Amino acid sequence: MTHKPTQAILNMIHPDTYVRPTSKKGLGLFAKRKFRRGEILWIADDFDVKIPLLNYRQVAENQRRILDIYSYMDNFERVIVPWDEGKYVNHSCAPNSTGIIEFDNLTIAFREIQPFEEIVEDYHCYFAHFETFICRCGTPNCRGLVGCEDPYEPQLRLHLGEIVDDIFSYPQPLLSYKSVENIEFLRLLEQFKDIKQLKSSYHESQLNGHCATTHQRL
């Protein structure tokens, strides 16, 4: 995997995306080209606004209503407001991108996304979001009402182990920037890569009828 950017990275939204108005949901984020499963579309960076939940609760009601449209809460009880186009990712009950269980604050394609297709997430993959609205995604399994009290649904996210090979298969321009989140994510990626390599050499040795170099269950 190369982390070299295809063009200058100005923020942590993928450079092959763009924002435009949608018919029903205000602004939305769209793909300039086809994305494949495993391509990272957004990752938090050092410039995003991260408001501790206690401070968020003290924000005046009229200001909070605006904040709620563009923010979500992560697993550290921080209200995250992306400073880049990441804040325009809309909800859909048939999403094409999601988060990762082991690493919060990242959006990744979990299926192919076609050029000019809107990039959408199911907001229930966040630990919490703060908007209640009638969903107009128009998909057959639409939830109808998306509520700010709805529980987090971890099954909507991917486990890193099931996507790590895809992540390593493609250039990941967003990982070229050395933010606090990126450094942590790269460390985690390397751990998963090592575990997969150990697993594969263990199974190979079993298939070959040799004693495994390690009998640790991975």
Ligand SMILES: [Zn+2]
């Ligand atoms: Zn819907």
